[in-house]
Amino acid sequence: MRTIVRDDDNSYLRAYNSYMNGGHPYIVLKLQTKNPIQIGDFVSEFISITSQYDKFIKESYPALAQEAQIFVKSVRHGSVIAVLLPFVPFMLSGEILAHIEHINAINEFVRNFGEKIEAYVSGRKVDNATRSDLKDFMGAVAAIANDPKGKASIASAVFEGGKIKTRVAVTFDSTEARRAVTQIEEHQRQLEQRNNADYSRVLGIFKQANTRDSPIGRRTSERLKIEQLSDRDLPLVYASDLAEQRIKHEIREADDNLFKKGFIVDINVETIGGRPVAYRVTNLHQVIDLPSEIDGT
Known part of the structure; x- marks a missing residue:
């Protein structure tokens, strides 16, 4: 995973602008919190989602497996928005993007990931989850669970006709995140027992x-x-x-x-x-x- 947080690298800025303007699919992570986010929870959000994305793509779409890159789009009081551009390496290498296949892959990943988070929010568990998976799930909800009134969303989107079009979205608030944490911790104990x-x-x-x-x-x-x-x-x-x-x-x-x-x-x-x-x-x-x-x- 490579995280880009600066605008002075022209090659990456051009790649970002070209990718977005080309209507290519990407993942949007939005965190809204009442209190400042601890740096560990902040980083875990990106690492966890990227880790699960990489695992999903390698298993379900191996031909599309490339190093995803994260661009932090904006950091404001009570809000952080980041975008994960999975297919920038294809563009930098000059390869032609298979537009529909990429959109399907991103939509399917967000839907699949959302179902796993929802399982723990609902008091269930993902039967085949590994210790690594549970660590990722915990990282994805920790920042919101630790906030008194937070909300997170993970969505697949494309930028078309000057507008952002969301295809699949997963949202959870602090109460739901805390329920997920409790269930994930219980699942971790079961695996360790x-x-x-x-x-x-x-x-x-x-x-x-x-x-x-x-x-x-x-x-x-x-x-x-x-x-x-x-x-x-x-x-x-x-x-x-x-x-x-x-x-x-x-x-x-x-x-x-x-x-x-x-x-x-x-x-x-x-x-x-x-x-x-x-x-x-x-x-x-x-x-x-x-x-x-x-x-x-």
Whole structure:
């Protein structure tokens, strides 16, 4: 992301004027606040929206993925207006803009982003949101949430016939932003939450093994698959010296293919946000030969 806040760079000023006068689509961010905006919240607004825009374009319109540029249009008492010009790099490189496709991309991004913010305002959450996404969502609402009577709008627009034409707009006020903050924080806690669940005598199949001794309580390079718990193989953690010694003995002394054997173990499943991320083995009960249809090959 590059943020432009000056008028003395003629090349960027010309690019800005040419872009706007050409009727190309852009994103307008408008912040209205009663109190001064903290500099961290101010910067987060731009970074968050640009981050989400870049992610959206790379996933949905990869051919249009270019470095977006932000121009701060005006800063007045109680009001900040900035415009994000996604396709200036195309102009500077002399490429021809695919006008309709670009308009559709910008409209779709604003609509998509607005739906995600609305989810948190309404007390819901975005199911596939990552920690990075949640950081962006928080950055987009923080400035308004911290103001007693603020309002923000994010819109897709074009400048045509001497007038600004808004296509899609998202707005939220301080009350809505604070509700979003509460819900985003709760979602962040859910993703960070680590839970443990115990299972006795489950069948594990090694997908990756190591003959070297492993530190107790630390994740190893070994991976175990337990089909009744997850369709993925997960990293192995030895939760006791005895379990580690017995399993390593089986690995080192195996006369045939280790991956054709099943290990009946007691385990503790570590999860983050409800998803299994590691198996902590506490005891080995038995090693069995697997039928060919379910072995690890």
